[in-house]
Amino acid sequence: MIKLDRRDFCRLALAAPVLAQTRLHAQTFSASKYPYFGRDEAYEAFRIIGEGLKIVKIESFTKKSLAVIRIQTDDGSVGYGQISPHDADISSMMLHRKVAKHFLGKDPAHIDDLNDECILANRKFPCTFIYRALSGVDTAIWDLYGKIKNKPVVELLGGRVRPIPAYGSSMSRDITPEDEAARMTALRDSKGFNAFKMKIGKAAGRDQDQWPGRTEKLVPTVRKALGDQIELLADANSCYTPPRAIEIGRMLEDNQFFLFEEPCPYWELEWTAEVANQLKMPVGGGEQDNEMAQWRRMICMNAVDIAQFDIGYLGGFTRALRVARLAHQAGKLCVPHNSGISLVSVFTLHLLAAIPNSKFMEFTIEAPTETARESKAMYAPQLQVTDGSVKMPEGPGWGITINRDWLESATYEKSE
Numbered sequence: 414m415i416k417l418d419r420r421d422f423c424r425l426a427l428a429a430p431v432l433a434q435t436r437l438h439a440q441t442f443s444a445s446k447y448p449y450f451g452r453d454e455a456y457e458a459f460r461i462i463g464e465g466l467k468i469v470k471i472e473s474f475t476k477k478s479l480a481v482i483r484i485q486t487d488d489g490s491v492g493y494g495q496i497s498p499h500d501a502d503i504s505s506m507m508l509h510r511k512v513a514k515h516f517l518g519k520d521p522a523h524i525d526d527l528n529d530e531c532i533l534a535n536r537k538f539p540c541t542f543i544y545r546a547l548s549g550v551d552t553a554i555w556d557l558y559g560k561i562k563n564k565p566v567v568e569l570l571g572g573r574v575r576p577i578p579a580y581g582s583s584m585s586r587d588i589t590p591e592d593e594a595a596r597m598t599a600l601r602d603s604k605g606f607n608a609f610k611m612k613i614g615k616a617a618g619r620d621q622d623q624w625p626g627r628t629e630k631l632v633p634t635v636r637k638a639l640g641d642q643i644e645l646l647a648d649a650n651s652c653y654t655p656p657r658a659i660e661i662g663r664m665l666e667d668n669q670f671f672l673f674e675e676p677c678p679y680w681e682l683e684w685t686a687e688v689a690n691q692l693k694m695p696v697g698g699g700e701q702d703n704e705m706a707q708w709r710r711m712i713c714m715n716a717v718d719i720a721q722f723d724i725g726y727l728g729g730f731t732r733a734l735r736v737a738r739l740a741h742q743a744g745k746l747c748v749p750h751n752s753g754i755s756l757v758s759v760f761t762l763h764l765l766a767a768i769p770n771s772k773f774m775e776f777t778i779e780a781p782t783e784t785a786r787e788s789k790a791m792y793a794p795q796l797q798v799t800d801g802s803v804k805m806p807e808g809p810g811w812g813i814t815i816n817r818d819w820l821e822s823a824t825y826e827k828s829e
């Protein structure tokens with residue numbers, strides 16, 4: 414396997430013109446030219462549909478872990494979106510209390526401004542549940558656009574429906590190195606995965622391992638079992654201080670890993686930047702980060718080489734496209750966080766197929782959780798990995814249908 418240092422990686426990952434912009438990037442951000450909410454002077458707000466419609470109703474269908482959002486315009490058009498999973502009932506409450514009023518009566522054509530006005534209005538409440546709720550409305554508007562234009566969302570952005578390569582993502586720290594290697598080998602053979610991610614260290618573990626020696630055993634064991642042709646990623650979930658992260662990173666480099674995700678507590682950008690600066694391999698992160706200014710800092714200071722936003726945590730598809738754009742301007746790839754199989758996975762497919770700086774999609778290899786079972790019952794068609802790729806749903810909007818029975822069994826609420 415070819416071993417790349419960070420500079421080579423950037424050079425190969427993206428076209429040369431983008432790299433030329435990279436070096437300019439830090440200088441371009443003078444105090445007067447900072448992008449506001451990720452919108453710089455060159456940013457062109459999305460204008461997917463013509464003006465003239467009005468949002469008249471926002472409905473939520475909520476279970477504890479998942480919530481589907483339906484918006485309706487005054488001509489009877491509808492679009493479906495989804496709030497970020499996990500404690501979706503809390504996000505649903507935020508939707509009706511803190512978010513819906515900033516969309517009702519407004520023209521859905523102005524999705525950038527609607528997003529920004531909602532965040533500005535909630536500036537005293539900078540919490541995850543605002544962003545999670547916003548993601549429900551924003552993704553419903555993109556579905557509405559697709560239905561009005563009779564095109565998949567990806568085509569509204571100039572891309573096309575195509576299979577997206579997936580990496581098999583382990584969510585488990587309780588699994589032994591031997592068992593992890595065995596299940597990944599089996600999945601390589603049965604599903605054709607060409608890449609896998611494993612959990613290392615202990616989540617927010619202050620340099621501790623899940624049990625002593627697990628990470629040092631896991632990394633070479635999986636590499637040896639899978640061979641040199643499989644790309645490997647490691648996620649430390651905010652575990653390490655910089656000195657320990659650099660030690661672990663060197664071991665990952667010795668084992669030809671592709672990505673070191675969230676090596677340090679994610680809020681300690683300077684720690685992560687120090688690790689990225691010391692290592693040759695790419696460092697990634699950002700799944701929890703939902704503020705555009707934080708993304709600008711992360712990208713400008715090269716804390717991360719790879720942007721790993723979560724469309725649901727970040728506040729929706731529009732904001733994810735903005736981060737992808739900032740990352741692209743800086744010559745960085747996007748490998749979004751996507752730990753489940755809900756509609757966030759569908760949104761992620763459309764995004765990856767639409768942007769120039771995508772690589773592959775995270776796809777869980779865990780046995781179905783309660784949330785995953787609900788996700789399966791919620792929409793069709795289900796996403797499958799075949800020959801290492803996920804087939805994108807076709808059809809207008811997100812290309813999926815929401816199961817009526819699921820909607821009827823959920824708690825209903827509306828704002829109008």
Ligand SMILES: [Mg+2]
Pocket residue numbers: 648650674675700750
């Ligand atoms: Mg992660």
